[in-house]
Amino acid sequence: MSATLGALLRQLQPEWSITAFERLDAAAAESSDPWNNAGTGHSALCELNYTPAKPDGSVDITKAINVNEQFQVSRQFWAYAIDKGILSDPKNFINPIPHVSFVHGADNVKYLRARYDALAGHPLFADMEYSESPEWFSERLPLMAEGRDFSDPVALNWTETGTDVDFGALTKQLVNNVAASGGTVFFGHEVTNLSKQSDGSWIVKVRNRRTGESRKVHAKFVFVGAGGGALHLLQKSGIAEAKGFGGFPVSGAFLRCTNPEVIARHSAKVYGKAAVGAPPMSVPHLDTRVINGEQGLLFGPYAGWSPKFLKQGGVMDLPKSVKPNNLMSMLGVGMTELGLVKYLVSELSQSPADRIVTLSEFAPEARLEDWELIVAGQRVQVIRRKGAGGVLEFGTAVVNAADGTIAGLLGASPGASTAVPAMLDVLERCFPQQWAGWQPKLKEMVPSLGIKLSENPALFEQVWNWSTKTLELDVASDPVPTAPVEAAAV
Numbered sequence: 275m276s277a278t279l280g281a282l283l284r285q286l287q288p289e290w291s292i293t294a295f296e297r298l299d300a301a302a303a304e305s306s307d308p309w310n311n312a313g314t315g316h317s318a319l320c321e322l323n324y325t326p327a328k329p330d331g332s333v334d335i336t337k338a339i340n341v342n343e344q345f346q347v348s349r350q351f352w353a354y355a356i357d358k359g360i361l362s363d364p365k366n367f368i369n370p371i372p373h374v375s376f377v378h379g380a381d382n383v384k385y386l387r388a389r390y391d392a393l394a395g396h397p398l399f400a401d402m403e404y405s406e407s408p409e410w411f412s413e414r415l416p417l418m419a420e421g422r423d424f425s426d427p428v429a430l431n432w433t434e435t436g437t438d439v440d441f442g443a444l445t446k447q448l449v450n451n452v453a454a455s456g457g458t459v460f461f462g463h464e465v466t467n468l469s470k471q472s473d474g475s476w477i478v479k480v481r482n483r484r485t486g487e488s489r490k491v492h493a494k495f496v497f498v499g500a501g502g503g504a505l506h507l508l509q510k511s512g513i514a515e516a517k518g519f520g521g522f523p524v525s526g527a528f529l530r531c532t533n534p535e536v537i538a539r540h541s542a543k544v545y546g547k548a549a550v551g552a553p554p555m556s557v558p559h560l561d562t563r564v565i566n567g568e569q570g571l572l573f574g575p576y577a578g579w580s581p582k583f584l585k586q587g588g589v590m591d592l593p594k595s596v597k598p599n600n601l602m603s604m605l606g607v608g609m610t611e612l613g614l615v616k617y618l619v620s621e622l623s624q625s626p627a628d629r630i631v632t633l634s635e636f637a638p639e640a641r642l643e644d645w646e647l648i649v650a651g652q653r654v655q656v657i658r659r660k661g662a663g664g665v666l667e668f669g670t671a672v673v674n675a676a677d678g679t680i681a682g683l684l685g686a687s688p689g690a691s692t693a694v695p696a697m698l699d700v701l702e703r704c705f706p707q708q709w710a711g712w713q714p715k716l717k718e719m720v721p722s723l724g725i726k727l728s729e730n731p732a733l734f735e736q737v738w739n740w741s742t743k744t745l746e747l748d749v750a751s752d753p754v755p756t757a758p759v760e761a762a763a764v
């Protein structure tokens with residue numbers, strides 16, 4: 275997030291001085307590291323949590339359109355950044371990979387058909403295919419077909435034009451750009467306090483974690499892009515807008531495939547349905563990854579729980595975040611989210627064999643010895659004040675002071691895919707005086723800025739073609755068979 279904001283500001287105000295502090299010794303070693311997240315370019319092509327069923331059996335696609343619109347903004351900025359040399363080598367961070375929704379069981383098949391009917395006529399989802407055919411399934415998803423009992427009906431929504439994004443590689447390229455264009459980046463430096471001055475500026479207290487030395491930095495604007503560490507820093511800033519917010523950490527683990535033959539037999543990001551009580555970000559998925567030019571495969575996430583707010587954080591993170599102003603919000607959530615707690619306890623008690631049973635819903639012949647368990651990034655879900663209590667949210671929230679001198683980002687979903695629209699939101703909120711003057715440059719970076727692509731198919735086609743070409747996302751002509759007409763019409 276911070277790297278994106280830095281790169282945007284470098285384009286808009288190249289003469290402004292930018293300093294970034296990272297507590298670890300490398301960029302993107304927390305949630306943005308490629309193996310700490312699933313690298314899905316979230317555009318609601320396959321994630322069923324964005325398309326809930328309505329009581330009448332039809333499907334609500336409002337959230338899906340919104341998430342897709344946001345991803346188109348990121349896609350355009352990345353394409354602009356390649357054109358201008360801010361980013362280089364798109365294959366290093368973004369690669370085309372089909373996005374697929376998978377269900378089994380008659381009721382779920384009915385739901386997926388309704389989802390397809392609701393989305394397929396929409397300009398942003400026009401490439402989507404649908405099939406209930408076991409033959410089609412077996413041709414496209416051989417690993418998932420082996421050993422499958424097709425007497426249990428299956429259905430797929432398939433979009434060839436999805437993406438895998440290595441957000442770690444992207445972050446590193448953006449940080450390099452900020453540093454190479456006059457910004458300063460300190461690693462191993464932790465921000466420990468923020469205090470507002472009478473003229474509206476901020477004193478940022480920073481500790482060098484290697485030497486223990488502390489220093490103070492003066493800033494007219496502060497962006498708290500600290501991931502799970504953002505809540506503590508926003509609380510330290512004392513801004514009224516951060517009061518009432520709390521955080522609920524959810525950790526996760528993935529199974530990573532270690533057998534190259536198994537990896538080679540699957541080329542798609544396949545999302546299933548979440549278990550009852552599971553939070554939306556715990557939808558199981560079998561994901562092809564492209565990291566450092568190599569194809570990988572992961573399955574998960576298996577949810578877990580730890581009081582840490584960062585993977586490399588401390589066990590006092592959660593207790594330290596409880597303040598008089600958010601106590602009621604947090605207690606309120608504790609009382610209402612018992613289903614989530616039950617789900618987390620059941621996930622935590624899974625043995626390696628249990629995890630393979632979960633995986634076998636996707637890959638029926640999966641063997642324990644082909645997979646290793648890896649710890650994923652830590653997500654801190656947003657708890658927001660609501661009435662006398664609080665509510666747990668699974669999205670992201672930009673929090674900014676009314677005077678625009680400080681902003682931060684809480685939450686982690688849809689995540690890094692929406693970094694560009696999230697940071698444009700920060701700029702609009704915090705720099706109202708510059709926003710109008712920035713429009714020509716912003717439109718160069720994101721030609722659809724302020725326009726709903728879903729309502730402007732011609733513009734969508736234009737920016738889609740441009741970003742596809744620039745990001746080298748052209749899908750080779752018909753690499754997999756298209757849906758048989760009879761199956762598509764079921």
Ligand SMILES: Cc1cc2nc3c(=O)[nH]c(=O)nc-3n(C[C@H](O)[C@H](O)[C@H](O)COP(=O)(O)OP(=O)(O)OC[C@H]3O[C@@H](n4cnc5c(N)ncnc54)[C@H](O)[C@@H]3O)c2cc1C
Pocket residue numbers: 275276295296297298301302303304305306307310311312313314315316441463464465466499500501502503504507526575584650651652653683685686687688689690691692
């Ligand atoms: C299991 C999992 C799966 C996910 N899957 C996806 C996905 O498929 N697609 C997607 O788009 N998103 C996904 N996400 C979300 C995505 O990873 C995050 O939204 C995104 O990486 C967050 O970026 P960030 O810059 O806010 O935080 P981070 O990448 O965590 O960066 C914050 C940085 O701030 C540093 N920091 C913290 N405190 C301080 C301090 N006091 N001083 C200095 N530095 C500090 C940290 O060390 C860290 O490097 C997933 C997340 C998880 C955990």
